[in-house]
Structures are given as structure tokens and as C-alpha cells.
Amino acid sequence: MASNAQDVAEFVDRHYEAGFVTDIESDTVAPGLNEDVIRLISAKKEEPEWMLEWRLKAFARWKTMREPNWAHVHYPPIDFQAISYYAAPKSAKDRPQSLDEVDPKLLETYKKLGIPLEEQMMLAGVAVDAVFDSVSVHTSFRGKLAEVGVIFCSFSEAVREHPELVRKYLGSVVPVTDNYYAALNSAVFSDGSFVYIPKGTRCPMELSTYFRINAMNTGQFERTLVIADEGAYVSYLEGCTAPMRDENQLHAAVVELVALDDASIKYSTVQNWYPGDAEGRGGIYNFVTKRGDCRGARSKISWTQVETGSAITWKYPSCILKGENSVGEFYSVALTNNLQQADTGTKMIHLGRGTRSTIVSKGISAGRSQNAYRGLVRIAAGAEGARNYTQCDSLLLGSQCGAHTFPYIECKNPSAVVEHEASTSKISDDQLFYLRSRGIKQEDAVNMVVNGFCKEVFKELPMEFAVEAQKLLGISLEGAVG
Amino acid sequence: MLEIKNLHVEVAGTEILRGLNLTIGAGETHAIMGPNGSGKSTLSHVLAGREGYTVTAGSVTFNGKSLLDLEPEERAGEGVFLAFQYPIEIPGVNNVYMLKAALNGIRSYRGEKELSAVEFLKVVKARVKAIGLDDSLLNRPVNSGFSGGEKKRNEIFQMSVLEPRLAILDETDSGLDIDALKTVSEGVNALRDGKRSFMVITHYQRLLDYIVPDHVHVLAKGRIIKSGPKELALELEARGYDWLLEEAAA
Amino acid sequence: MAALAMVAGAALAALEQAPDSTRSQRLGALRLAAAARVKEEGLPSVANEHWKYTNVSRLGERALRSATAGDGASVSAASFAALELSTDSALRVVLVNGCVRDDLGAGGSLPQGLRVRSMAALQEQDPERLATLLDTDVEAGSTFQALNTALLGDGVVIEVDHNVSLREPLHLVMLGTGDDLLRSPRVLVHMGRNSELRLIEEYVSLDAASGLTNSVCEVRLAVGATLFHHRLANESAASSHIGRVAVEVDEQGQYVSDSLAFGGELTRVDIDVNLVGRGARCRLNGLFVADGQQHVDHHTRIEHRVGDTHSAELYRGILDGRSRGVFNGRVLVARDAQKITAQQASNNLLLSRLAEIDTKPELEIYADDVSCAHGATVGELDAAALFYLRSRGVGAADARALLTYAFAQKIVDEIPLPGVRRWLETRFLGHTRYSQLLSALESL
Secondary structure (H helix, E strand, O other), X not given: OOOHHHHHHHXXXXXXXXXXXXXXXXXXXXXXXXXXXHHHXXXXXXXXXXXXXXXXXXXXXXXXXXXXXXXXXOOOOOOHHHOEOOEEEHHHHOOOOOHHHOOHHHHHHHHHOOOOHHHHHHHHOOEEEEEEOOEEEEEOOHHHHHHOOOEEEEHHHHXXXXXXXXXXXXXXXXXXOOOHHHHHHHHHOOOXXXXXXXXXXXXXXXXXXXXXXXXXXXXXXXXXXXXXXOOOEEEEEEEEEOOXXXXXXXXXXXXXXXXXXXXXXXXXXXXXXXXXXXXXXXXXXXXXXXXXXXXXXXXXXXXXEEEOOOOEEEEOOEEEEOOOOOEEEEEEEEEEOOOOEXXXXXXXXXXXXXXXXXXXXXXXXXXXXXXXXXXXXXXXOOOOOOEEEEEEEEEEEOOOOXXXXXXXXXXXXXXXXXXXXXXXXXXXHHHHHHHHHOOOOHHHHHHHHHHHHHHHHXXXXXXXXXXXXXXXXXXXXXXXXX | OEEEEEEEEEEOOEEEEEEEEEEEOOOOEEEEEOOOOOOHHHHHHHHHOOOOOEEEEEEEXXXXXXXXXXXHXXXXXXXXXXXXXXXXXXXXXXXXXXXXXXXXXXXXXXXXXXXXXXXXXXXXXXXXXXXXXXXXXXXXXXXXXXXXXXXXXXXXXXXXXXXXXXXXXXXXXXXXXXXXXXXXXXXHHHOOOOOOXXXXXXXXXXXXXXXXOOEEEEEEOOEEEEEEOOHHHHHHHHHOOHHHHHHHHO | OOHHHHHXXXXXXXXXXXXXXXXXXXXXXXXXXXXXXXXXXXXXXXXXXXXXXXXXXXXXXXXXXXXXHHHHOOOOHHHHHOOOOOOOOOEEEEEEOOEEOHHHOEOOOOOOOEEEEEHHHHHHHOHHHHHHHOOOOOOOOOHHHHHHHHOXXXXXXXXXXXXXXXXXXXXXXXXXXXXXXXXXXXXXXXXXXXXXXXXXXXXXXXXXXXXXXXXXXXXXXXOOOEEXXXXXXXXXXXXXXXEEEEEEEOOOOEEEXXXXXXXXXXXXXXXXXXXXXXXXXXXXXXXXXXXXXXXXXXEEEEEEOOOOOEEEEEEEEEEOOOOEEEEEEEEEEOOOOOOEEEEEEEEEEEOOOOOEEEEEEEEEEOOOOEEEEEEEEEEOOOHHHHHHHHHOOOOHHHHHXXXXXXXXXXXXXXXXXXXXXXXXXXXXXXXXXXXXXXXXXXXX
16 A cells, blocks of 8 residues: 555645736836835825834834744745835725725635635625725625624724824734834735724624735735723624745734623634745745733633644734733634644733633644744733633644644742643544544545544634634645645 | 455565454454464554565455455545554544544445545444443544543444454553443444445454354464354353463474 | 853963873873863853853852862861762762861671772872873863862762672762852772662751852763762852753663752752763753852753663752742763664743743754653643642642652652752751651551
8 A cells, every 4th residue: 555654745745726917007106115115105005193103113213123033933035125015906096985896806716716706695694895905995884884883894994084093003003013014014014904892892794805916025914903891792704815926025914902890892813825836936924913901800811723824934922911800812723734834822911810822723734834823911910810722733734844833920928829731742543544444545544534633723713714714724735634 | 255265465575464364254253363473453454564574475355356466545435444452643634534434434445425524424423322332422523632541432433434344453452441441342243234244353252242243263473373153252261272272282 | 250260260370380280191281181171261251052040140249269179177077977968878979178087987897899099189189090081072061070170179089890789879968168168079980890789979058158069970880880869058148059960871771869968058050961872861850959149050961972772861850939940851862873863852840920931841852862851841740739739738838848749759759869868858857847747647
């Protein structure tokens, strides 16, 4: 019989299914970054003076900062002057009022990705705010959301129409100076989503945004701000796929979540940016800052992510557990194949009494990839009775990849209980043989075992997302078993 | 149906099977007995296609095809089923979901139409009842957290759904109390339809009180050293294996 | 420049001015390079990931003087005898402020196959030989190791011949005395094929000695050799301790370590094990107990360089007062090093509201056929167990003491040193009536 290793190798070698380029003329700013470019971005977006000042301040700070180098990833230096910092599809100038007015090419793109927009809106009741090359071109269910007072709009719109909310919360979770990429994003962010759920309101539908990177050499700097006021609940879905390109593209998003008393935010991501080809050419650099602030008592923020894409991922969705008895959760599946590198994990900062956090991380390494979990659990002196449970498992498919675990636990309160468990092992030959002896093909058997390994995370995803995630895992793993 | 000729198998450089010959006809039940380390489990693993076993000589023909050339899933497609001595736990993989993938895998191998979820569930429900399996085990991950008895019962349940042509029961009795042994045996007997063949590997005669074989073979040092009718098992129970080993050595 | 770097600078200058002071050119070059490294890099800062939780800048600022043999001259046999040590081994070698004191040692002639020599003597008699035994990689370890190398004075060279198994443990007593001294002992252990030794490396202080002990211990285990290494850092409250143990284990060799840290103001111990031959294994246990303002940091690094190597690790920390404990356990599996097992656990007990623990168990794996796991826990005493004991009539304070002792016992049980057990009993059970009970039980 053929060796498992060989089967695995074939399994890993499938192609990126979302790899195609939509030909939409872009309104792109010439590469380079200086104050003028920032003024231009701000002007194009018709921003008020305070917004421009905020950007310029961030830019000034960014110039004094240095790129972080502590992550377990390697890449050639990025020329920040070679990146274009603004691109908008031309069709965005005249906002479509209905689907019929949306650029058919854009709709086609979504269809190729298996996300028929209309169907999804109808069947799943999902409001889709599609961010295409940084500018929102389509928003749905606005009316229905408006009825209950939910604001779900593009970030630019929020700056114009809800300046008081934006000014109050922007940068309050991720300060401009937080890190190099967050500072860069603050200076040049193009657009993104803004969500505000008013007091005591349960958002009547899942909110979702599909991100895509399209125009060549255009850095994507999304900015997302989600605020759940007292007693509010919202589930936000974020998914991304990107077309195949040969040059590395930088993606440095910032996501800020704020949960006030008794509020709850569930933030789910399926990330499938272009990972580069089998030789590691091309692929997205995904340097993201995501942080949630459990500001209110009994508030809860839950991050769920399925990361299969990007050449390099540098991402630590975190929770600051400030409110008494607030809860933070992080469920993650990170899969790397070929030459992908991921350094991802979370930070749970326990400040308030009775705060609780759960971390479940599943890393899968295949090909020649490097996959690292990096997590911080910090219990401050005042976090009486805090609890953390962390489980962190790595699965290895193939002998050329790496799986790394770097958990940091800092505890200053004796009443806290912190538990961390981690394991690393290769995919079990016994399990694969068992399934095959029952008549299941090698590739399906691998998929089955890997999906089983990730089960605890998938069950945290909204149903339709979970299905997509499983599919994505299968596609990303194609060619990788052993 | 199954014809094993002069089979030699090595594990990590050590020869375990040394010229084994065995023929099993359609509808027959053969018991393979033998002392520990005689090669019983090696035989079952080689037939199912597990890695780590090197066939250095001999052949295994199953319904005219050379079994040794096939991948494990192809052997399952041909109708070979191994009930594991130690069923493997697979966390996160739903028992029924796995079984559906298996059944449809086998059906597509045979060029048959795959079953819809509804059709499949019908089959499962009928079999669950027949085998006396606890319904709740169906939706649990494969063998995860099952007791020893539950695992064995799950194996027989899978067998009843997959309807193999040849079922190999590898020490299915090990670790079972007498009640569990009875239910498992009843499940097996219900599948004896005159066409399906069984290879029952066991260390003890006890199991054969419930699953009565047509033939009994004694495997020792990698070879069948004695074959006989079902009474042979009783004799082994009474006299042990030593006399046979001496006889064979003489 | 920090004062410690100045000490190194002085050593460098001295070496440069008088290159003849050491007869081996290789040794001289090594020490020069080491001194240059200290001068250039200075002490590690908290920006360095390996020193993130331990700030040594205050250490560097202290006006320390490099100790010489003369600094310990006042230690007499009588004052030595008054020390409470972990064991009464017949084979004892005593170093005062890092310098061998033959008169305080015990044991007379050494057993066949064991050689223990003073490093100062070896530097005099056979510096070339010493140069071959020492790790010549000047970049090895932190700048503290380089500082030790630059100041290389005395220490111990232990060699065990092939096929020699020693029944009697070898007891190294590292005694510190005097104020504001920098003590730089170096220990080399070379174990021949299939040899076996139990080594106790015990750091203690006479009275209120102060300053810094900066020790380096290099261990090489040849094929099939076994070393049991009990390392005790139990110096005075005014002393700080920086120690590094670098171990290389060849085929089928076995390194079994217990690292205990009880005393000292600031303690940092690095244990670095390289498993370089198939079948090599190591077992690292550790226990640190801190109170007051103590700071105790253990860094371990186990590298599985080849396949079929195995490691197990268990560290426990008990932190009281305003103390801070740090554990960083790193397990590395090199590319293609298959069939590896590695287990690691870090359990920590916080007894005070002002104490802190930082633990970081790391796995870095570049092979696939591995089974590696680590776990870390931080917490206070188990409330259910406390309640259980109290429901049986044990007072709250006693119950806490008993459970704390039990937490440490897991490590101590594997260490055949009566003094360690005694110390812990006194420390945790001294004020309870259970100490007598326990010793009564033990004598049964």
C-alpha cells in the first residue's frame, strides 16, 4: 500500500479556491506615506477636522515606533513607502439602492466564493456589509436594524453621522500607540464597520461583513468598532477570502469592541486571505490588532476565529476584563500549510473581581509551515477570585512543519485559579487506519480527524459559519496528511 | 472466499507469521485460537491492511482479488470488516457521521448509489435495536469515553450496518463480562445468514459457546498447527496448548 | 556602565596587561573574549525575552568586589561544623567564596575511578587540559556566564571513569561569607561511559554574607552515564544567586536533576539540557519557596536534538509575602528528531495577596512524531481539602500548613537528603504540632 506520508503530501497540495481577480477599476492613490497622503485620505472621505487631527497624531507616533520582531515569524522588510494607502471602487460613488444596482462583477465574485449574497440574506437573515477594497458598497437590512435602534454602517458613515459615539469610543480600547501596526492603521485606516447596539437591545440578526483584498499593492487598513451598550447583545461575523496575487500585501486591521454592563459581544471570524502559493510566493501579511474591553459588570466578549489563510498571521484577539464578573473567551483554529507562518493567540487581562476566561486553541501545522500559539493570561492584584482555563493543542501533519506554544501566565492574586494545558502530537495513525478500515478514503479520514480535533471551536461558531469553516479546513488541508 | 497461502509477515524485522495457510468458504465461521504471541492479532491486522507489517512471502486472495494490493478502505469496499481488539477513540468525530461516511464510501466503491441521510438513519435505527446499543452512544464521538463493553458493542453495531462479506473478530471477548459477551454474540449470530463468513480470533473457548464455529484452528508460532471441528476448542480448554506445541515440535 | 561590567572590565584590563598570568593561550583568549562580551553587552535587561520577569539592573549597580581565596580565610572548621547542611556525606568538597578549602573537606582518599580537582590547581598545573574541558563557546548562556569565565579563578573539576558507579554521594558545599563579594565558582562534571554519580551542589552562607554568587556548572554525560544532581540554593537573605547548569547527554545517558531554591534575595537558575544521543533522557524537578521580598526565577531549556529522547519536568513554587516567582520551561524538538516524549508541569501556590508568579511553559517543535504536553497551574490551597481537614478537627492554620507541605512533598520525596526534608518541615510545619507527629510516623 502507498505510504501515509505520500497520501498526506498529495492531500496538502490543493489549490486556493478563492483565487481569482475581479476586474473593477480602482480609484487608487499613488504609493507612499506622508502627511499629505493622510490629508488626502481624510479629504476623500469628507472627514471632520478632529478625525484628521487624530490620524495625524497617530502618524506622528508611528514614525517614532519600530516594527515588532518578537513573533515567531520571518519575512523580508516591508517598504511602507511602496504601499498605496487608499483605493476605492469607482462604483462606490453612486451608492446602489438595491442589489440590482450593485456591480454585477462584484456579485459574481461572491458567487465564485460560494456566498450568494441574496440567498444568504434571505435564508440566514444576515445583514451583509460588504467591504470591497476598503469602501462599503452594499448594506442591507439597514431598515430592520434601525427599527430597534441598532446602528450598523461603514466607518466613514459613522464618522459623519455619529461623531459623538465615534469620538467617545475610537481608540479607547486599542490606543493609537498600542503597537506599530495599530498606529499605522490609526493614521491611514480606509474604512470598516461600525456597530452600536443600544441599551437592553438584542440585535435581531447576525451582523456580517465580508472583506476582500483586491487592488494590487493596496494595503488594507480596516477599522472596526463595535459597542454593546448596557444589557445589549450582538453576534458579529467577519469573513475574508482574497484573490490570487503574486505580491505580498499588507493587511493591518484594528478591531475594537466595547461591552458595557451586562452586554455581550460574540465576534466570529473565518479568515482565508491568500496564503501564497506552494513555494510561498505572494500571500497576505495579516498583522491585526483585535481587542475587546469588558468595561461593564457581567459583560462578556467571545472571540472565535478560524484562521486558514495569509502568508503571515500576527494576531491576538484579546479581552480586558475590567468589569466585575465579566467573561472573556477565545476559541481558535489556526491552520498553516506550505510555507505559511502564524503567530497567534490571545491575551486575557483580568482586572476585575470574579472575572473568568476560557481559551481553547487548536493549531494544525502541515507542509513546511510554522504555527505558534502565543497567549498571555494576566491576573492583576485586584482580580479577586479570577479564573482562567486554557487548553492549547497542536496537531502535526508532516515532518517538515513546526508547532510552537508560548503561553505566558502572570498571576498576582492568590485567590485566582489559572490552569493551562497543552499538547502536541502528530495525527494518529491508529485513528486514520480505523477510519480507513471502515471504508473511508484516506483524505476523508484525515479531514474527519482534523475536524474532530477542532470540534470544540467549531461549535462556538454560528451554524452557517461553522459549515463554511469546515469546508475551508478541508480545502486548506488538501494534499497534507500523514 | 478467503484464501491465505504460505503467508510470511515481519514486524520490525521479526518474522511473526511463518507460512500460514487458511481457507474460509462463504457462510463459514472459523475460530482462530492460540497462545499469546502466536500471531493472531498480526493476522487480523495484515488482513485489514494496517501499516507496519511487511509481507515477505505468500498471498491472500479474497473473492478472486489479491487483498494485499489494496488500501484499507478498498478492502472494506470489498467487504472485509475488522472488529478491533482495542477500538480506537476519535475525539470530536461523531459516531453516526463516521458510519455514514463509511457506508457511503463502501457503496460508492461498489458503484452503488449513496444513501440519503433519511435512508441511512432508517438502517441505523433498525440495527441499533437489533444490537441493543444505547441510542445515546450514536451521537457521541467515536468510542470516546465508551466503556470496554460499549466499544465492543459499537464494533458489532458498525458491522451490522456495513454488512461485510467477511467479518474478522479480533479478541472481541476480551474485557467483556458474561452479559456483555452474550449480547455481543447475539449480535454476531444475527448476522450469520449462510453467506457471510466469520473469522473469530480468541484466546478462550468461552466465546465459542456463544458463537459456535464450523472449524477451529490453532495458531502457534506463526502457523496453523492444528485444525478440527468445534470440539477441538473444548479439548483446548481442557488440556491447554502445551500438548499441541509439543506435538508440533515433535 | 554597571558595576559588574566594571568588574569584568577590570579583569579584562588585568588580562590584557599581564597576558602571562595564565599559561594557556587558549584559556587566556577565552577569558579575554568573555570579558569583552560582558563589557559590550552589559547585563541582560528586561527587554530581553529571557529576562523579562527578572530585573538584574540593581545587581549590576552594586559595588561588588571579585572574591579571592583570602576573603574566606577566617572560616574555621568549627564555624563550618556549625552549619546545617542537607546531608552528611563522607565525600565532601568545600569551597569558600568559590575557592576550594581542602582543610574543610572530608573523606580522605577518593574512591577508585573518581577524580576531584581544584580548578585553580588545574589552571596552574595543566591549563591546556582545563581549556579542553571548559565550554569554549563564549556566547553560551547569558553575560553572567561570560562574567564567570572572565573571572575564572577556582572551582571543581569532577571526572568519573568509565563503568564506575559511585555509591557514596559527592557533596559540594559552596559557602559564602563576607560582604559585597562577587563569587564565581565553576564546576565541571565529566561522566565516563556507563558511570554513575550522585552530586549534591549546595549553596549556603555563613552568617549574613552578602553579594552575588555567579556560578556555572557544566556537565557532560558519555554514553550510558547517569548523574543525579541535587542543586540547593539556600543562601542568606542579603545574597543573590545566579546559576547556570549546562548539560549534554549522550546515548542512553540519563540526567536527573532536582533544583531547589529557598534562600537569597534574588535567585536565578538556568538549567540547559541538550539530549544529543538516542535514548538519552532527563528528568528535571524543581521546588522554590519564597517569602518577604525574595525573587526566584527558574529557566529550564531542554533540547531534543535527536530522535528517541525523552524528558520529564515538574516544577513547583510556593510564594508568600511580597515574593515573586518565575518559571520558564522551554522544550525544543529539533527537525527530524522523531519518537520524542516530553512532559512538563509547573504548579504554583500563591499564599499571599502580594506575591506574584509568572510562569511560561513553552514548546517549540520541528518534528512530527512527538508526544509533548505541558501544564501549568496557579492557585491557592484547595478549599475542599482545607475544609475536609478542618471538618476532621484540624485547625485552619495547621490545615494550611499541612497542605502546603504536602504540595512541596511531591518534589522532596524523590530527594534522598534528610536536611531538605527537615528544612521544609521546620519551614511549613515548625509551628504546628504535626512536625513531631510526622517525625514519629517516619521513625516507625
